[in-house]
Amino acid sequence: MRRLFGTAIAVALFAPALLSAQAFRLPTSNLAVQQPGREAEAFAPVPGRDWRSGMFGCVRSEGYRFHEGLDIRSLQKDKRGEPTDPVLAAADGVVVYASRKPGLSNYGNYVVLQHTVEGMPVYTVYAHLASIPTTIKAGARVKAGEAIAVMGRTSNTAQSITKDRAHLHFEITLFLNESFSAWFKKYMPGARNDHGIWNGMNMTGLDPLGVFQAQQREGAKFSLVRYIRSQPELCRVIVRDRDFPFVKRYPQLVDRNPVAEKDGVAGWEIAVTFNGTPIRLIPRSEAELKSKAKFSVLAVNERLLAIAPCGKLLKKSGSSWSLTNTGEQLFGKLVY
Numbered sequence: 048m049r050r051l052f053g054t055a056i057a058v059a060l061f062a063p064a065l066l067s068a069q070a071f072r073l074p075t076s077n078l079a080v081q082q083p084g085r086e087a088e089a090f091a092p093v094p095g096r097d098w099r100s101g102m103f104g105c106v107r108s109e110g111y112r113f114h115e116g117l118d119i120r121s122l123q124k125d126k127r128g129e130p131t132d133p134v135l136a137a138a139d140g141v142v143v144y145a146s147r148k149p150g151l152s153n154y155g156n157y158v159v160l161q162h163t164v165e166g167m168p169v170y171t172v173y174a175h176l177a178s179i180p181t182t183i184k185a186g187a188r189v190k191a192g193e194a195i196a197v198m199g200r201t202s203n204t205a206q207s208i209t210k211d212r213a214h215l216h217f218e219i220t221l222f223l224n225e226s227f228s229a230w231f232k233k234y235m236p237g238a239r240n241d242h243g244i245w246n247g248m249n250m251t252g253l254d255p256l257g258v259f260q261a262q263q264r265e266g267a268k269f270s271l272v273r274y275i276r277s278q279p280e281l282c283r284v285i286v287r288d289r290d291f292p293f294v295k296r297y298p299q300l301v302d303r304n305p306v307a308e309k310d311g312v313a314g315w316e317i318a319v320t321f322n323g324t325p326i327r328l329i330p331r332s333e334a335e336l337k338s339k340a341k342f343s344v345l346a347v348n349e350r351l352l353a354i355a356p357c358g359k360l361l362k363k364s365g366s367s368w369s370l371t372n373t374g375e376q377l378f379g380k381l382v383y
């Protein structure tokens with residue numbers, strides 16, 4: 048009896064420590080997201096497809112279109128069949144953006160939270176919301192698990208989200224550039240940006256399910272920095288730019304290079320995932336750079352490209368690789 052009591056206390060003392068090691072919790076009460084075999088209950092597919100099309104990755108249009116988040120199914124409906132699930136902050140953080148104009152984005156109504164994980168600013172995005180309380184506004188602090196909105200099916204797309212597909216679109220992302228608005232104005236003339244730097248185009252996604260599963264597997268040992276750095280690389284690109292905001296924002300993803308430290312930085316070697324998320328950045332000296340081009344492709348993981356082509360970042364002519372317009376846009380945005 049005494050022993051059991053002791054065990055109970057040990058568990059009670061240990062539990063908060065274990066929980067605090069988890070960077071992110073599930074953003075709704077749909078726990079099937081983390082339970083293998085229950086995917087059909089967890090993810091909302093696109094019409095005519097199975098649950099895989101509600102996951103992160105090259106899951107749309109026969110693998111050629113990227114879906115940058117998880118579409119987590121609604122569990123609660125009102126009598127008209129509208130979703131009523133509370134949407135929960137995935138971690139402690141601060142609201143950086145709440146858009147209540149559903150017609151201005153394919154996200155519909157959406158919220159962006161900023162979190163600090165291992166010293167690194169990381170963001171979560173909650174989209175297609177029905178409503179967002181007035182307390183959820185830029186600068187407001189939120190606690191992990193706090194309700195920040197009600198699930199909905201708002202979007203500005205021609206095809207609306209039907210009641211049976213009601214879901215939370217959830218992303219875990221890194222932020223590309225605080226000069227995004229100026230970049231957008233210059234390179235997307237005529238296009239509207241109603242969301243400033245909190246436009247979805249200025250954030251680049253990680254697989255939230257991969258993060259949840261790694262947390263579950265590794266428990267207190269989980270490290271988001273390590274998780275990001277261990278993602279498969281699609282390619283390495285050299286950019287001819289000495290300095291840009293991302294390297295200051297994410298020093299955890301920068302490798303040291305004594306040559307560049309001594310001789311000065313002339314450019315950066317950047318490794319990205321299949322969807323273009325930078326996962327490793329290496330400063331390079333002038334002597335280490337072969338090309339004078341603004342961007343040059345250094346290495347390509349062709350096996351990964353074959354199974355995950357939806358980032359559409361690269362093209363091949365003869366035996367040489369270069370960036371597509373999409374690829375140039377990504378790196379242009381990053382270093383602008």
Ligand SMILES: [Zn+2]
Pocket residue numbers: 114116117118216217
């Ligand atoms: Zn989605």
